[in-house]
Amino acid sequence: MISSPEICQCPLVDEGASIVNSPVCNGIILFMMLIESYMKGRCDIASPCNRIVSEKNPEPEYDFIVVGSGASGAVVASRLSEVDNFKVLLIEAGGPEPIGSRIPSFYRTFWFNELVDWRYRTVPSNYCLDQEGQGCMYPRGKVLGGSTLLNGMMYHRGHKADYEDWEKAGAQGWSWDENLPYFDMTEGNKQIGSLVSYKYHSASGPMPVQMFNYQPRAVDELVNAIYESGLPIITDMNDPSTPDGFSIAQTFNENGQRITTSRAFLRAKWERPNLSVLLHSHVSKVILDGKRAVGVEYIDTKGNKKTVRASKEVILSAGALNTPQILLLSGVGPRETLRKFNIPVVEDLPVGKNFRNHYGATLYFMLTKLNNTQALDWNVFSEYILRRTGPMSSTALTQVTGILYSSLADKKRRQPDIQIFFNGFYAECSKTGRIGEPSGPCPTNGVNVSANAAALLPRSVGYITLNSTDPLDPPLFYPEYFSHPHDMIMIKDAIKYLKMIFDTDILQNKYGIKLDPEYTKQCANTGQEWSDKWMECMARVHTDAQNHQIGTAAIGHVVDPDLMVYNIKGLRVIDASVMPTQTSGNPQGTIMMVAERGAAKIKEKWMEKNARISNLGQSKAMYQKLRVGPYGPYDTEVTITSDTNVKKSVHKLEILSKMTKMRSRS
Numbered sequence: 241m242i243s244s245p246e247i248c249q250c251p252l253v254d255e256g257a258s259i260v261n262s263p264v265c266n267g268i269i270l271f272m273m274l275i276e277s278y279m280k281g282r283c284d285i286a287s288p289c290n291r292i293v294s295e296k297n298p299e300p301e302y303d304f305i306v307v308g309s310g311a312s313g314a315v316v317a318s319r320l321s322e323v324d325n326f327k328v329l330l331i332e333a334g335g336p337e338p339i340g341s342r343i344p345s346f347y348r349t350f351w352f353n354e355l356v357d358w359r360y361r362t363v364p365s366n367y368c369l370d371q372e373g374q375g376c377m378y379p380r381g382k383v384l385g386g387s388t389l390l391n392g393m394m395y396h397r398g399h400k401a402d403y404e405d406w407e408k409a410g411a412q413g414w415s416w417d418e419n420l421p422y423f424d425m426t427e428g429n430k431q432i433g434s435l436v437s438y439k440y441h442s443a444s445g446p447m448p449v450q451m452f453n454y455q456p457r458a459v460d461e462l463v464n465a466i467y468e469s470g471l472p473i474i475t476d477m478n479d480p481s482t483p484d485g486f487s488i489a490q491t492f493n494e495n496g497q498r499i500t501t502s503r504a505f506l507r508a509k510w511e512r513p514n515l516s517v518l519l520h521s522h523v524s525k526v527i528l529d530g531k532r533a534v535g536v537e538y539i540d541t542k543g544n545k546k547t548v549r550a551s552k553e554v555i556l557s558a559g560a561l562n563t564p565q566i567l568l569l570s571g572v573g574p575r576e577t578l579r580k581f582n583i584p585v586v587e588d589l590p591v592g593k594n595f596r597n598h599y600g601a602t603l604y605f606m607l608t609k610l611n612n613t614q615a616l617d618w619n620v621f622s623e624y625i626l627r628r629t630g631p632m633s634s635t636a637l638t639q640v641t642g643i644l645y646s647s648l649a650d651k652k653r654r655q656p657d658i659q660i661f662f663n664g665f666y667a668e669c670s671k672t673g674r675i676g677e678p679s680g681p682c683p684t685n686g687v688n689v690s691a692n693a694a695a696l697l698p699r700s701v702g703y704i705t706l707n708s709t710d711p712l713d714p715p716l717f718y719p720e721y722f723s724h725p726h727d728m729i730m731i732k733d734a735i736k737y738l739k740m741i742f743d744t745d746i747l748q749n750k751y752g753i754k755l756d757p758e759y760t761k762q763c764a765n766t767g768q769e770w771s772d773k774w775m776e777c778m779a780r781v782h783t784d785a786q787n788h789q790i791g792t793a794a795i796g797h798v799v800d801p802d803l804m805v806y807n808i809k810g811l812r813v814i815d816a817s818v819m820p821t822q823t824s825g826n827p828q829g830t831i832m833m834v835a836e837r838g839a840a841k842i843k844e845k846w847m848e849k850n851a852r853i854s855n856l857g858q859s860k861a862m863y864q865k866l867r868v869g870p871y872g873p874y875d876t877e878v879t880i881t882s883d884t885n886v887k888k889s890v891h892k893l894e895i896l897s898k899m900t901k902m903r904s905r906s
């Protein structure tokens with residue numbers, strides 16, 4: 241039985257956006273309102289005692305100002321404020337984390353909600369044609385935790401070869417080996433020993449990493465189908481010896497809840513009077529005194545322009561879509577763009593160029609032999625509220641992914657270049673909570689699922705520029721998808737892998753899988769389904785513009801390898817913008833690593849000599865400790881998961897992965 245609200249040590253809170261009335265579950269829905277009110281009454285979910293409260297009276301000057309609290313900014317602010325005598329201000333345009341965002345199954349619920357999402361779109365072009373001329377959608381976190389509050393939570397470090405590419409692009413000192421200690425600093429892996437090896441993971445970082453504690457039957461069946469298709473199954477996507485294959489991903493979660501960077505890194509704020517946070521404050525530009533950054537200008541909740549000074553550094557962590565806008569408005573960018581908008585040129589740099597993103601095609605299917613009923617009901621909700629497990633504690637099919645080689649990939653360098661994602665069976669919506677409640681008007685019409693076939697190392701490069709000098713006016717995004725012919729080859733190769741899975745006995749006969757005609761009609765005139773022309777049409781119509789944008793203030797182009805903006809003192813960029821080329825995987829793990837390294841570089845520069853030596857000594861000792869194994873500290877830190885459901889999935893992955901290896905040897 242579900243009990244009444246818990247008594248937490250602090251008064252309950254009601255803040256942020258609601259799960260009711262989201263695009264994935266619209267209308268006034270009593271059951272969803274009930275779920276939300278129950279969640280507010282659970283201390284571990286609502287965490288009323290650890291709320292980040294916005295500073296009412298910010299001081300006129302801080303040592304460091306960090307702009308943006310996402311995958312990068314929360315890490316930077318947290319690491320800098322470890323130094324007692326650094327005064328740090330973190331400025332975030334969005335507000336607090338909505339409580340509903342902690343539920344993994346609601347992972348799409350907050351997309352396009354203006355309270356937490358910038359709701360960007362690309363300039364319309366010859367792709368994303370299903371969007372009726374509005375351009376591709378780019379959900380983007382405008383909230384504490386940034387896009388780590390909207391994302392799919394998958395943890396990936398990229399591959400060694402990706403960082404060789406970084407070095408070639410000018411990022412000297414950013415090789416795989418040099419980055420490893422900083423990956424380790426972030427990662428708090430809970431499955432070392434039970435799923436992944438101490439050799440490639442760390443247990444001691446603040447960000448919890450593990451598989452979701454629940455895998456629905458559909459995940460099991462999908463993994464079976466993948467094995468039947470002959471494609472490889474691997475246990476750990478971050479093990480360099482198995483760079484390609486399908487797996488159930490490890491994700492950023494704990495106790496059945498999403499963990500954003502703000503939850504993982506900013507909790508420390510409560511012991512740190514030297515860290516202040518300003519919410520709902522939109523930074524409009526960096527204040528430059530000649531070629532030195534001395535503060536920022538921001539727009540507060542009432543629309544007033546305010547300024548705050550930085551005595552040491554301003555750090556831009558506003559993400560690859562917003563950092564270039566702030567730089568351009570500050571007079572740092574391509575001369576021709578700045579002149580066009582009458583912005584005085586402080587430094588002529590290629591800001592906004594080198595805009596890269598993973599992208600591909602989405603294919604929509606129907607499982608015609610299943611009834612289309614809601615995956616969220618009273619039973620599911622009770623299981624979650626009592627034990628923090630069940631369908632609400634995972635992202636259903638989305639936790640399965642595969643990273644594979646296209647025909648263009650460099651296999652010798654072990655650098656896969658395409659990724660497959662799946663979507664469906666989400667416990668995200670229900671009107672009454674009744675068991676067996678139909679989803680949509682035609683319950684016997686089959687279950688809708690979809691899959692994405694994406695290029696991880698696309699060659700097309702776009703740009704971002706200003707639309708106007710109004711800081712609240714979104715910039716213009718020109719990703720220039722398909723401008724390089726290789727991308728279509730990679731995407732078609734990825735679709736061919738999907739076809740192999742689609743053709744399996746399990747999906748064909750047991751589930752009656754079919755392409756959803758609603759989503760193929762625009763390509764009906766291209767001839768046969770799955771033909772080259774059909775795949776090309778599907779990629780342009782149902783373009784999957786992923787949300788892994790990078791490169792718009794890249795190392796070697798706009799910032800130096802220490803992440804300092806060229807020729808400007810006191811101004812650093814530490815976020816996805818500095819990545820010069822893509823990594824072949826989900827980027828949050830890499831961006832957190834960049835943030836750890838960036839913060840370490842700042843500490844190295846500004847900490848007093850004695851403190852610096854002791855800090856570096858500690859980091860080194862910690863790293864050495866982390867790398868000891870298999871009988872060293874790791875074994876004492878191993879958490880063997882006790883959840884039988886996870887154990888079953890781990891066991892299955894292990895068996896299928898062994899069978900994959902045997903198959904490839906024979």
Ligand SMILES: Cc1cc2nc3c(=O)[nH]c(=O)nc-3n(C[C@H](O)[C@H](O)[C@H](O)COP(=O)(O)OP(=O)(O)OC[C@H]3O[C@@H](n4cnc5c(N)ncnc54)[C@H](O)[C@@H]3O)c2cc1C
Pocket residue numbers: 307308309310311312313331332333334379380381382383384385386387388390391392393394395396521522523524557558559560562563566787788789815816817826827828829831
């Ligand atoms: C829907 C979705 C799914 C994804 N899935 C995954 C996944 O499964 N795994 C993975 O690794 N990655 C995933 N990603 C990508 C990952 O979340 C991003 O790459 C990462 O969060 C980017 O980090 P960042 O710090 O550069 O920017 P963000 O995390 O976006 O943070 C930027 C912050 O800066 C703030 N900001 C911006 N402009 C201003 C301003 N002018 N003033 C003040 N504050 C400002 C923003 O509000 C935001 O909080 C996904 C992203 C999305 C959107």
